[in-house]
Amino acid sequence: MKLSEGVEWGVHCAALLALAPPGVAVRREFMAAHYGLPDAYLGKNLQALARAGILHSVPGPHGGYRLARPASRITMLDVVTALEGSASVFTCQEIRQHGSGALPPAECVRPCTVDAVMKQAENAWRSTLRSVTVAELADRLPADVRKRNERLLGG
Amino acid sequence: MKLSEGVEWGVHCAALLALAPPGVAVRREFMAAHYGLPDAYLGKNLQALARAGILHSVPGPHGGYRLARPASRITMLDVVTALEGSASVFTCQEIRQHGSGALPPAECVRPCTVDAVMKQAENAWRSTLRSVTVAELADRLPADVRKRNERLLGG
Numbered sequence: 001m002k003l004s005e006g007v008e009w010g011v012h013c014a015a016l017l018a019l020a021p022p023g024v025a026v027r028r029e030f031m032a033a034h035y036g037l038p039d040a041y042l043g044k045n046l047q048a049l050a051r052a053g054i055l056h057s058v059p060g061p062h063g064g065y066r067l068a069r070p071a072s073r074i075t076m077l078d079v080v081t082a083l084e085g086s087a088s089v090f091t092c093q094e095i096r097q098h099g100s101g102a103l104p105p106a107e108c109v110r111p112c113t114v115d116a117v118m119k120q121a122e123n124a125w126r127s128t129l130r131s132v133t134v135a136e137l138a139d140r141l142p143a144d145v146r147k148r149n150e151r152l153l154g155g
Numbered sequence: 156m157k158l159s160e161g162v163e164w165g166v167h168c169a170a171l172l173a174l175a176p177p178g179v180a181v182r183r184e185f186m187a188a189h190y191g192l193p194d195a196y197l198g199k200n201l202q203a204l205a206r207a208g209i210l211h212s213v214p215g216p217h218g219g220y221r222l223a224r225p226a227s228r229i230t231m232l233d234v235v236t237a238l239e240g241s242a243s244v245f246t247c248q249e250i251r252q253h254g255s256g257a258l259p260p261a262e263c264v265r266p267c268t269v270d271a272v273m274k275q276a277e278n279a280w281r282s283t284l285r286s287v288t289v290a291e292l293a294d295r296l297p298a299d300v301r302k303r304n305e306r307l308l309g310g
Contacts, residue, residue: 001156001157001158002156002242003246003273005246007245008245008248008250009250015269016256032254033255035250035254035256036254036257037253087157089157089158090163091158091160093163095167096167096190098191098192099189099191100188100189100191101171101188101189101304103297103300107297107300113287113295113296114163114167117231117283117292118284120283121280121284124276124279124280124282124283125277125279125280126276127279128279129272132268132272137268137272140268142262144262145262149256
């Protein structure tokens with residue numbers, strides 16, 4: 001059970017874009033070089049973030065990507081979900097209703113406890129990721145790094 | 156990012172074994188039939204649980220599996236970790252230290268915030284799974300189902 005490496009890339013790029021001046025789009029090539037990432041593969045992740053409405057893709061010679069809404073309204077969960085999907089990590093196959101020990105439907109009105117605990121655990125995971133925004137990630141950078149990045153991005 | 160179907164099987168089988176009389180081993184074939192699971196594939200999961208010290212494999216004609224310690228001391232996290240490993244779902248590649256925007260080592264003494272939040276989220280997930288024991292799962296079965304299973308297991 002693994003998150004793809006694109007998650008780290010996507011979160012860092014979103015936090016970087018949070019430091020760009022309003023309306024300024026940042027080229028994919030710039031972000032790839034900034035973090036030493038494979039350009040084309042990063043592109044796929046940025047496109048996924050754009051499809052999810054987190055980034056806005058700006059065409060043309062001064063094009064690139066910018067955040068599609070304020071960084072304070074983009075959570076880490078938004079980015080992770082855009083890149084990994086929103087499917088549960090645990091899929092209950094209701095084995096309690098199968099085989100020679102199958103429970104009758106009347107005993108299965110309430111969700112299976114195993115499934116309920118798995119869902120509760122996943123909700124705890126999602127809640128933590130939802131509690132941190134891209135704006136906060138950018139704010140938590142060391143002040144000199146944040147200023148350097150703002151300068152690099154034309155701020 | 157998905158947990159294997161063996162997780163559901165392993166948790167249910169452990170909860171079933173919690174209802175066996177003390178010292179009684181339950182055959183793999185019985186558990187496979189009870190939940191309608193593929194016998195050989197279930198065997199691989201049960202062996203993994205035995206290797207992790209959760210089940211005890213009893214050889215011989217009356218052999219099978221029993222819990223290796225009291226059900227009240229086996230958590231859902233124990234079972235999940237035995238079957239899925241204990242590796243983090245997120246692997247930080249420290250991209251903040253790569254590329255043209257690389258931070259100098261002095262700026263990277265503290266863990267990367269992205270990694271820290273990811274770890275916090277995963278800890279929340281693990282905590283929830285750690286909070287529920289196999290004994291509690293067995294206890295939460297409907298009373299008549301619990302009694303039926305106890306009877307089937309020779310109790």
